[in-house]
Structures are given as structure tokens and as C-alpha cells.
Amino acid sequence: MEPRPAANVRHRRCPYLEQILKERAGPFGMLTRYKADCHVDRRTHRFTGRHPVPPCIGEPETCSLYRGEHGVEDERIRRYTD
Ligand code: SF4
Numbered sequence: 824m825e826p827r828p829a830a831n832v833r834h835r836r837c838p839y840l841e842q843i844l845k846e847r848a849g850p851f852g853m854l855t856r857y858k859a860d861c862h863v864d865r866r867t868h869r870f871t872g873r874h875p876v877p878p879c880i881g882e883p884e885t886c887s888l889y890r891g892e893h894g895v896e897d898e899r900i901r902r903y904t905d
Pocket of ligand 1: 837838839840841859860861862863868878879880883886887888889
């Protein structure tokens with residue numbers, strides 16, 4: 824059974840996430856690995872651990888790629904509305 828997120832943590836999907844796969848990893852498959860295809864840098868990011876919570880499906884604000892891209896979009900919108 825998957826661990827449930829803590830009640831005070833808001834989980835949401837990053838708008839730049841193209842696809843995310845979940846698989847077993849490590850000795851005896853005791854770990855979990857997420858493989859996230861990111862639209863920003865066009866790379867696959869891996870998150871492995873007992874109960875990993877990738878920013879891509881957790882808190883995108885903690886990801887520097889997200890913050891950078893989001894800042895660029897905000898700036899673009901601001902220029903249109905000024
Ligand atoms: S959280 Fe970061 S790495 Fe994950 S999809 Fe979003 S921008 Fe890419």
C-alpha cells in the first residue's frame with residue numbers, strides 16, 4: 824500500500840511534467856523509483872528512495888526548473904498586460 828501524504832502537504836502535478844513512471848528499484852525491489860520526463864529541460868529525472876516524493880507530483884515550487892520557467896512565463900504575461 825502506498826504511503827499517504829501528510830495532511831498538511833499539498834500535492835499537485837507540475838504543469839511541465841510530460842509523463843511520470845513508477846517502478847521498483849534497489850535490492851529486492853525495496854525502493855521506489857520515479858522517472859519523470861520534464862518539458863523544461865527535456866530530460867528524464869529520477870527520484871529513488873523508500874518513499875520518494877518528486878517535486879513533479881508534490882511541490883513543484885521546490886524545483887529550480889519549475890521556478891525558472893514559471894518566472895519566464897510570468898514575465899511574458901506581465902509584458903502583455905502592461
Ligand atoms: S517539477 Fe521540475 S523537474 Fe519536475 S516536471 Fe516540473 S519543472 Fe520538470
